[in-house]
Amino acid sequence: MTGNQEILGFLKTSIGRKWVVALTGLILIAFVVVHMAGNLQMFAPTADAINRYAYLLKSNSLLLWAFRLVLLTAVAGHIWAALSLARENRVAKPVDYAVRGRKSRLHVTLASVTMVISGTVILGFVIFHLLHFTAQVVDRSYVSLETVVDGKTMHDVHRMVVQGFSKPLISGFYILAMGLLFFHLRHGAASVFQTLGIRDRNLSKVIDAGSWILAVVLFLGFSSIPVAVLLGFWKL
Numbered sequence: 001m002t003g004n005q006e007i008l009g010f011l012k013t014s015i016g017r018k019w020v021v022a023l024t025g026l027i028l029i030a031f032v033v034v035h036m037a038g039n040l041q042m043f044a045p046t047a048d049a050i051n052r053y054a055y056l057l058k059s060n061s062l063l064l065w066a067f068r069l070v071l072l073t074a075v076a077g078h079i080w081a082a083l084s085l086a087r088e089n090r091v092a093k094p095v096d097y098a099v100r101g102r103k104s105r106l107h108v109t110l111a112s113v114t115m116v117i118s119g120t121v122i123l124g125f126v127i128f129h130l131l132h133f134t135a136q137v138v139d140r141s142y143v144s145l146e147t148v149v150d151g152k153t154m155h156d157v158h159r160m161v162v163q164g165f166s167k168p169l170i171s172g173f174y175i176l177a178m179g180l181l182f183f184h185l186r187h188g189a190a191s192v193f194q195t196l197g198i199r200d201r202n203l204s205k206v207i208d209a210g211s212w213i214l215a216v217v218l219f220l221g222f223s224s225i226p227v228a229v230l231l232g233f234w235k236l
């Protein structure tokens with residue numbers, strides 16, 4: 001068997017696809033943590049910080065597109081593997097539960113349904129978010145927002161974010177999506193360790209607490225920005 005055939009064979013097994021969900025999930029978690037940390041520069045003393053940062057990220061287009069390709073592949077792999085597992089889970093569900101196994105099976109099914117629903121809303125959010133702040137097609141006026149930092153003319157990302165979140169409906173949608181991201185990560189981050197076989201009785205509490213803390217920090221970190229805009233923290 002060639003290496004490629006071995007990989008394809010592994011992906012056909014449910015363990016193989018669980019590994020895909022776990023590893024791509026880790027890539028996506030790393031991205032959201034870094035993205036949140038970068039976004040918190042909104043609170044720096046001057047708007048220059050986040051504008052300089054956004055400018056730097058886009059200054060090498062080869063690196064930017066390589067990074068986007070990795071991110072896109074991770075998202076596609078995560079969705080494909082997770083949906084195929086969820087479908088299999090449903091098909092395999094017996095009509096009559098054995099009394100002993102009933103509770104845990106119901107629990108597993110509920111978790112997987114919740115993950116599919118929260119994941120779908122998060123995907124919808126990401127598509128909207130890309131149209132909003134990256135492609136800037138939701139409000140074309142963002143394109144012409146410019147500022148000068150260190151003698152260089154660049155996009156005024158700080159102003160775009162403040163303008164974007166000054167619409168309560170848009171801010172509300174972001175906060176709702178961050179809430180679903182919280183639920184998705186609280187369950188998902190802990191499951192990664194189970195899939196990779198790192199979870200045992202002693203570690204279990206630490207992993208659950210860690211997933212909880214990660215989900216809370218991300219929720220508060222991301223939501224703080226639309227909330228600050230709605231509270232009038234920055235003047236337009």
Ligand code: HEM
Pocket residue numbers: 032035039054068122126129130133134157161174181222223225226
């Ligand atoms: C309040 C929360 C958030 C704010 C203020 C925010 C801000 C931004 C901004 C300003 C950009 C565009 C940067 C630029 O083109 O100059 C961006 C891009 C992006 N954001 Fe967010 N973001 C938030 C939450 C999220 C979340 C929760 C996710 C993922 C679940 C996410 C995923 C992305 C992605 C994938 C990009 C495109 C990166 C690229 O250009 O390759 N963002 N975000």
